[in-house]
Amino acid sequence: MQQENQVNIADLRERFSHYLKKQRYRNTQERFLVLDSVVNIDKHFSADELYIYVRGFGAKISRATIYSTLDLLTKCNILVKHRFQGDSAHYELADKMPNHDHLICTECGRIIEFQAIEKLGEIQNEVCQSLGFKPLKHSFNIFAVCNDPGHCEYNRA
Amino acid sequence: MQQENQVNIADLRERFSHYLKKQRYRNTQERFLVLDSVVNIDKHFSADELYIYVRGFGAKISRATIYSTLDLLTKCNILVKHRFQGDSAHYELADKMPNHDHLICTECGRIIEFQAIEKLGEIQNEVCQSLGFKPLKHSFNIFAVCNDPGHCEYNRA
């Protein structure tokens, strides 16, 4: 399922590089290290999870740089930033599955992706039209619990 | 529009009181002061906005109590807690408009309510069924900008 939209890392690097150039920001090692890690981590992550991940294979990078780079990657639409419940923001690659929303298990916090974009897009457009707004994007989150909580390996109890 | 579902404060007080009793929590003045304020404030609010509101008419109450009571009111389903974008959580009465979602203006932060529940409920149920989850609730947020930004009195520029 995740493979449907294989991420092209060379393409992402190019897009990032292009964005940086256009904004007169510099192409630093740290920024591309973050981009690579973001691709490798291959799931939703918080800034701190990414920090730990990057440190995990010995790379030296500060939280400040993590945050700043995540911000850049979000601004150039390589990442999408979410605020689910909980304290910290979560990020994911915008390209990986271009159109999906999230189901959050209220028992274990697991996040599952699904697609229902056409219908949601219709609703979004209807609502905006009737209220006099230009739609930009939406977020649709379903909160639910597993039918089989025993299967829920992530369970925090 | 807001009047459609007139909030019955006596009913809310009763529900809160019942909940507190059942949980062996105490019926304190502060808790009911918060409940009353939440009804009077009549829009989405953050914990701090509520704190300022309550202080505004001379009531003495601490932030700690505000937070703790908001938590209780959320647990007993009198309030709903949202995480829109931005730093702080926002709350609103669950009963006031039992079924609505939110359009957030990305220019000014204004929050507008709308109803599209039947369709969203269908989607929610379909998704949960196919993934093997029991649906609890959903949140659907549309991010958009006014067609007429000049009209946007809240604009933060």
Added chain:
DNA sequence: GTTCTTGCAAACCCTTTGCACGTCT
């Protein structure tokens, strides 16, 4: 009278910022 709740301030977590040093152009 005992237990729970409050208020205050300090602690806490996530995130941003200031500054000196290092890196990119």
Added chain:
DNA sequence: AGACGTGCAAAGGGTTTGCAAGAAC
């Protein structure tokens, strides 16, 4: 060389917590 980015630690905002004083039971 000059300007920008980094790392560190400290500050910041929202929220939670520990503890003594006060209120509910």
